[in-house]
Amino acid sequence: MKKKRIRRDRATRQAQILETAARIFCEKGFDKASMENIASATGLTKAGLYHHIGSKEELLYAIMAYGMDLFENRVLRKVRKIRDPLERLRATIHGHVLVVTRDRPKEVTVILHESNALKGAWKEKIDVRKRRYIHFLESTVRELTRAGVARDVDPAVAAFALLGMINWIYQWYRPGGRLGDTQLADALTEVFLGGILKQPA
């Protein structure tokens, strides 16, 4: 019996490949996931998969870029408009935590865990976007310090401390457990703001 292969149009396959590859990279890690794994999970052969993508590394880049798009559209774009730095920081933490726990855990996990698998120009393009976010956090902290709301904390340390808290979540948090995602977001907001502000919120 011959396997029935399904033909799809370009855009549909591209989306399906990104989704599937993100899942498999996330489960097995970039190096241990073979292109054959991804191809068959997509309902294609390896050669068929290569009709749509250029290389394994390009596929990884596409997943990361998609994850960054999502983060920037869903979090950064909205909070940049907020004038009050305290409210801006609150909204950022809340949004970031929810992206990590609820929206696109696979793409985010890949970004966090496989960043060293990317090289050269591709790595640089992702790193630039990460750095932009760090600077955004740092300058928000600086604003709070200048306004006398926050203690005189090193903005870089504060930014990386926050990033560490949030980016570590994927290592332990499992949705559907005892802790809800908004609860987690609130708790982390409280810890971080308590840590840098002069008086509790």
Next chain:
Amino acid sequence: MKKKRIRRDRATRQAQILETAARIFCEKGFDKASMENIASATGLTKAGLYHHIGSKEELLYAIMAYGMDLFENRVLRKVRKIRDPLERLRATIHGHVLVVTRDRPKEVTVILHESNALKGAWKEKIDVRKRRYIHFLESTVRELTRAGVARDVDPAVAAFALLGMINWIYQWYRPGGRLGDTQLADALTEVFLGGILKQPA
């Protein structure tokens, strides 16, 4: 011209292999580091390397176990004796940060980054030791809450927030930079304690 091979005794080679392999796993990642890489960096052939170790995975386990030994001896063993929970927590944070930044960055990085490369019994043995540390942190936080010193924060969230801050350090901190390691330890202590205590220290 024949290469002169150097003979060493068991213990010396073992230590040298662990050290070298930790460096290479750390630089290239577990999957991309080949046994040939490690062998030649040790001054051996691959077969010569296999005279000393059982498998690539066992080597990874040995590195992680060594890193955990170090952490437990240098941090946990000393702070467990401290009666006052606040002082105990302070000493733990300080010690943990210094292990990550100063003592054994390579072994620690391997533990943090390659934990999924281990499987079955080996993974479980490392995970048990990690979990013991988490429980230690949680119960210290619980003590502080019961004593009325800390706010009524979820001990698990607090523990993982702290772990996230500290374990993220290896992603961005470079020794010899603007920031000293004790400075960093103090700053993170301040942020975390400020985040969970009722009043600033």
Next chain:
DNA sequence: TACTCTACCGACCGATCGGTAGGTAGTCTC
């Protein structure tokens, strides 16, 4: 119907991997 476009496949390639069998040459013991 004939031509084109494109999504896809079967079969294959060279490279590299973790790991091993069997031998060799120093060193230690008596």
Next chain:
DNA sequence: GAGACTACCTACCGATCGGTCGGTAGAGTA
């Protein structure tokens, strides 16, 4: 000096990998 021990090497194996080549079949167009 004989024998045992052990640290190590040369040469090799089967498996798997990322990637490619030369097609093929179905849908769209004229």
